[in-house]
Amino acid sequence: MEIIKKYGAGIWLSVIANEYGRNLSTIDTILKQKEAIKAATPSKDRDEIVAFCKSMGLVVDKDDINDLLEEHQEEITTDDVKELEAMQHNVVQEKFSSSSQVSAQRCVLEVTRYKKQLKEQVDSFVEQMVVRRELTDNFCFYQKDYDNINGAYAWARNTLNDHRKDKRPYLYTRETLEEAKTHDELWNSAQIQLVKEGKMHGFLRMYWAKKILEWTASPEEALANCIYLNDKYNLDGRDPNGYVGCMWSICGIHDQGWGERPIFGKIRYMNYDGCKRKFKIEAFVARYGGKKHKYVSPIKG
Known part of the structure; x- marks a missing residue:
């Protein structure tokens, strides 16, 4: 019964199979049977469950079954x-x-x-x-300029330059970004996850990086801030994957031109509503605790 418990704890399928000396098809069979195990009544089917598990090569007893029935009322699916x-x-x-x-x-x-x-x-x-x-x-x-704007394609450099003077809705310093104190609770939660766990989902990192472009005075500063934060906190910091992830988001590396818009030009755009359609923002924010902070312009006067 430890196999089912370990699945519930998120242990890899392959790791469990290797640990118990079973192939993946056998493990999959056990998983498919777990709903029947969960639905069984202890007094009537306990012996049958034990017999089934032993036929799969698992060492179990009736106490294991009792524990399983009590603790796994809401098993995850295969x-x-x-x-x-x-x-x-x-x-x-x-x-x-x-x-x-x-x-x-x-x-x-x-x-x-x-x-x-x-x-x-x-x-x-x-x-x-x-x-x-x-x-x-x-x-x-x-590409010797793998970490700066000069490494971008000509179309990307041109479009970013064309929109260099576009008004930014917000301007944030590197310190404000690092401390996750923007007006956007989703972005702040992503930054908190990055600092605490050294990782964020690839889709969310694109949003995170593109907002740095939108909220920074120039493409050069945006890319520098993005690489700085990624290098400092992310598992792929100072790694080609990290540099290209930042360059893709801000400079369009390995991407194409899209419909032109302020600040981004033809660089692919992402926004809060797009994230809403992808995942449950409220649950993510609740997990990492990002808050909406009142915007204070860094420009005096």
Whole structure:
């Protein structure tokens, strides 16, 4: 029964399989049966549950069943487990490959062993670890200006320059941004997550970086602030993935031109309402505690 408990705690599918010496299909079978286990009445079906678990090679007794029935009234589904595993893969991928504790090749070789059982997750992992990683590595290796505006495409430099003097709705100093004291509780929560956990979701980092462009006096200052904060707090700081993430958001690297608008020009735009359509903002803000701060212009007079 420890397998089901560990799933509920978010332990990886592959890690559990290796720990118990079982293949992923066997683990998946156990997961599919857990709803029946949860619905069973202790007095009537306890023996049957024990017999089933033992047939799968698990060492359990009747006390385990009692604990399970009491503690797991709201089990997550198999799909939830696989989604959680995919998210964890992304975090660990960035953590280990960034700090050179394990090679990207070794990660891919290990993960592809499970492609038959988890094709979507494996394909996504390989896309990020191989394709995107190679793009960022090559950009930083061949582009000497990988961390400044001069490294952007001509169309991006031109459009940012065309809108250089556009009025900004807000202007924030680096210190205000670092302390998460803007008017935007979502942005502040993302910054708090970055400081506390060294990580934020890729979609949210795009929003985070693009707002720095919108709330800073110039594209150069915006990019410098973005790289400074990312280098200081993020797991991929001082790493090609970090530099290209900032350059993509502010300078359109590996992107295309979009409809022209103030400040951004043809750089892809993101806003609060777009985030609303992607995830539950209220839950994210409640988790990290970002607050709306009264705007105080840094310009005196």
